[in-house]
Amino acid sequence: MKICTFNIWNADTNFNKRLELLVKEISNHSIDILALQEVKNETTFNHIKTKTEFEYGFYYEGLAFLSNYEIKEYEKSNKDNNFILRVVYKDSSFTNVHLDWKNKETRVIGIDTYYDMLEKNAFENEFLLGDFNNIPEDQLHFDLVMSDYTDIHQTYSHSINELPLPTLDMDNNPRWRNHKTDEVPCRFDWIMLNTIKDFNINEVKLVGTEEVNGITPSDHYGIISDIDIDL
Numbered sequence: 001m002k003i004c005t006f007n008i009w010n011a012d013t014n015f016n017k018r019l020e021l022l023v024k025e026i027s028n029h030s031i032d033i034l035a036l037q038e039v040k041n042e043t044t045f046n047h048i049k050t051k052t053e054f055e056y057g058f059y060y061e062g063l064a065f066l067s068n069y070e071i072k073e074y075e076k077s078n079k080d081n082n083f084i085l086r087v088v089y090k091d092s093s094f095t096n097v098h099l100d101w102k103n104k105e106t107r108v109i110g111i112d113t114y115y116d117m118l119e120k121n122a123f124e125n126e127f128l129l130g131d132f133n134n135i136p137e138d139q140l141h142f143d144l145v146m147s148d149y150t151d152i153h154q155t156y157s158h159s160i161n162e163l164p165l166p167t168l169d170m171d172n173n174p175r176w177r178n179h180k181t182d183e184v185p186c187r188f189d190w191i192m193l194n195t196i197k198d199f200n201i202n203e204v205k206l207v208g209t210e211e212v213n214g215i216t217p218s219d220h221y222g223i224i225s226d227i228d229i230d231l
Helices: 015-027 042-052 104-120 139-146 152-159
Strands: 002-007 033-037 056-060 063-067 072-079 082-089 092-098 125-131 189-195 199-207 222-229
Touching (some): 002 092, 002 125, 002 189, 015 042, 033 092, 033 125, 056 082, 063 082, 063 092, 082 104, 104 139, 152 189, 152 222, 189 199, 189 222
Antiparallel strands (some): 002 222, 033 063, 056 063, 072 082, 082 092
């Protein structure tokens, strides 16, 4: 199974050109489950769904899921600038999050909302992915790992003796080229997995990194992971 998360940057800057690049990038990979954040509106979502020819899809408050698996919308939440969209397929749940970019404490509330969802019903495979607006060295990531969530990108990178690459790259992404910022490259976008089943990570890579005429699809890079797991 190939699963991908991608914050596609809700900004007017080169929007149509970036959207075209995004569609091409998505279409270049045989993605089974795609989670998007910062989708401008439902019209944009429908355009992406049509052009990429995914059979199933759901949109909610800037979040989107696209898939050729028969996913079903399960839960959603918009609270304290934290956005959550959860879908299910068989014995698996996929939860797309875009956590508050302003406030660290509020992000914790967003994760608590997700935990409340699990209290009502947890599945054999719980995928949690999206833009956490949080670095892996912080408490939020630590708490997820201590709750038996595997950081797919980190785990794969360590298995090949490499460090996981930043998804918000101020050094190389053209969005920041003429933009002064004190921020440093960081990895805000994660794919986390809690499961009772065996799984194998075949590959993890960044997508949306290639420039065309000085433009990439987003100010973030996406992550695509190829995982063997019984859904």
